[in-house]
Amino acid sequence: MDAIDRLIMHHTQAGLPLTLEPYQTLAKQLGLDKQELMQRLQAMQDSGQIRRIAAVPNHYRLGYRYNGMTVWNVSDEHINTLGQHIGQLSFVSHCYHRPRHLPDWPYNLFAMIHAKTEPEAEQHIQQIKTVLGDACQEYTVLYSTKILKKTGFRSV
Structure with a gap:
């Protein structure tokens, strides 16, 4: 550089x-x-000095009040294929595979959803559940309670 x-x-x-x-x-x-x-x-x-250039929307200002990280316990043999399908859903802003931390944290697939209403959020969750089918043993949703300041690279 x-x-x-x-x-x-x-x-x-x-x-x-x-x-x-x-x-x-x-x-x-x-x-x-x-x-x-x-x-x-x-x-x-x-x-690799920068990863990407992208818009970082403020979902709340756009009317999306129900933003939640859905976490899923998905069979390892299907996680890559299923994760790609989930990541392509229009209401998912990011989706990724993370290691489980057993016995307390069995979840290995994370997908951030955005909805304007609670019923819409629930509909999105059910859609993901349908896509995952029998490959998913359990899930939970961690809803956002406040906005954290989003920033990019900062030089020292």
């Missing part, structure tokens, strides 16, 4: 500019050509 890459990281810590053309705006702020900025961002992503 050179000085220009560090400058890009510094200027994007709080997010991209809120303009119609954020990359063009950022390039201009940094005195770069937009193409060079895009190439540098791609190189940082390819090298």
Whole structure:
């Protein structure tokens, strides 16, 4: 990472500019050509210096009041295939496989759901349950009770 890459990281810590053309705006702020900025961002992503560039919505401000991490005890032999199916559902923002911590925590598949109403959330949970079928032994839902500040990379 050179000085220009560090400058890009510094200027994007709080997010991209809120303009119609954020990359063009950022390039201009940094005195770069937009193409060079895009190439540098791609190189940082390819090298693993940054994982992704994505919008981080505030679900509550968008009307989604029932946000819950659903956790599932899924048979290990089917978890990869089933996890891919669950991760593609429109109401799931992220889905991943985590190790169990027996005997207290038998869950190995996590899927964050978002709904505007409690019945809608319950419908989403039932849809996941249907997709998992007999491969799922048990589950629970951990509903969000407050918003934690979401931030990206911060330089020291």
